[in-house]
Amino acid sequence: MIQLKQWRARALSAALAAALLTSCAAPPAGNEVTLSFFQFKPEAVQEFAGLIAEFEAVNPGIRVLQNNVPDPDTAIRTLLVKNKTPDVLTLNGNASFGLLAKACVFADLSQEPAAQEVLPAVQDILNANGRCRDSEINGLPMANNASGILYNPEIFAKYGVSVPQTWEELIAAAETFKANGVAPFYMTLKDAWTTSPALVNLAAQLQPEGFFDRLRAAGTDRNNSPVSFSKDYQEVADKLLQLFTYAQPGAAGVDYASGNKAFADGKSAMYLNGSFAVPAIRAANPDAKIASFPYPVTDNPANTTVVSGVDVTLAMGRETPHRAEAQKFIDFLLSKEVIDRYAKNQSAFAPTRSAAPQQDPALQGMASYFTSGKLDGYMDHQLPPSIPLVNITQQFVLDGDKARFLNTLDNEWFKIAARMPKRGDR
Known part of the structure; x- marks a missing residue:
């Protein structure tokens, strides 16, 4: 116990x-x-x-x-x-x-x-x-809640961009907005936790089946563990870093409240947040234009889920x-x-x-995934609270050192593995 x-x-x-x-x-x-x-x-x-x-x-x-x-x-x-x-x-x-x-x-x-x-x-x-x-x-x-990508439908319509269904389409959309002088995403890197929504959505669709159960089963035996962050999160890290290359200038000094206000005022086409941000965005601007879609992490739309x-x-x-x-x-x-x-x-x-x-127009883009059960849980809910995931992720997004990012996650996990209660333990 x-x-x-x-x-x-x-x-x-x-x-x-x-x-x-x-x-x-x-x-x-x-x-x-x-x-x-x-x-x-x-x-x-x-x-x-x-x-x-x-x-x-x-x-x-x-x-x-x-x-x-x-x-x-x-x-x-x-x-x-x-x-x-x-x-x-x-x-x-x-x-x-x-x-x-x-x-x-x-x-x-x-x-x-x-x-x-x-x-x-x-x-x-x-x-x-x-x-x-x-x-x-x-x-x-x-x-x-539902974690997805919020977007401004008026900006999408202005530049003829359709809601992305694949990773390739998401990056193409970001490039279109960037080429037209529009911030693709509004990033808020001053608050470390705001790097998490992108991470958990990428991990949900890219990590191996049963990743955390297999990690727990390995106990403290890092060398013989069948899975690890260093081995299995390579694509997650690459795509996370790619998304954050589209941050607006000065993103490292912007906090969440400022990001909500900026997105509410139409200063970016997209916002890497979910349903939890909608009330704050509307509080900043009751007339904010908000719609949503799930992260299209792969190039197969059938793989797309909503992290909830x-x-x-x-x-x-x-x-x-x-x-x-x-x-x-x-x-x-x-x-x-x-x-x-x-x-x-x-x-x-x-x-x-x-x-x-759910009838809120801001959330309609994710509603069908919820009711059909195409859901994944948050990967960070599988980590012990003592692992400072948001700070580790924030550092990676700022310095781009993938090897250190993944190795740090492995070090933190296996350092406390001996103290982790197993599933079903009392």
Whole structure:
């Protein structure tokens, strides 16, 4: 089992932890049941407050206390160390969620009716990050993002460029815009993480089948591992570097917020981001022209997929004394009405069978891939959080040293391989 005590050093300040723990332990009034609800998205606090009010109105015997703090990763670990696991949680369905799931922190929800509503391709992505046992489902998706290429349809039309279906067409489009004095992409290299969307999309379609499972199976034996970044990520690295040769002048000093504003104002034809950037772009310019398409990584359109992650995962504390009430709240949050509304408000994709199709014109170019299950998970969700992937990638994009980039990834992976929990381990 993951040693949660190792996380003590990353705990919140005593005051914050005390305040959080006090709110989680608020006593119920009379026969009322109080659920502690750990909610990690600061931009969704008001939305969840409204949902809680709706739920409490039809469930007068249940009170829900929403807890949202500035550093959710540290806060949840603080609660776990204190044996104060919340009754219900929202978490990002990433590697950190997978580590907690493998530590058997969350309840098994596989037999709950809501689990049958989740799109199988989406549940597979979440399960691949980790779970307590292979037969369990330790989190249920509430909302998904989709990582693709955003583009300005008016600029495409002006220069007679069609939406690229292949890698060759994508590069040709970039060359056309460059030749006409238009920035093909607006890059934001000041923020290291913004190099990741391109990396994960390239890796999803180019890495060998079962790459990370085979890496994990090799353990610490780097010399005899059947796969490695140095051997199997050559094309990924080449294409990543090729994309970033189309960065606008001064990209190394531009941050994400500035990039959103620039793209919103039509200063580039394309933007290497996904659904998660759409609200920020519209906040910068409500009249921004936005459309999208998946990364055409190869020259065979049949290979094209959309990289998607579970942006909001619902989980239940494994030892909650209020299982029935917690399940009622989760069922409410996964109801069609709530899922549809949340997806619309947050520019997200709904991960359930009965949900309405995504109607946002900015996301229509990726919608059919989502509903047909042509999805891949984020490769960075397979890496331990201790590997500084975004910084390593940012350095590569800036210096172009492919050998160092790939060798560094191998060094980081095999350095901690001995400490990695295996799939299905408790």
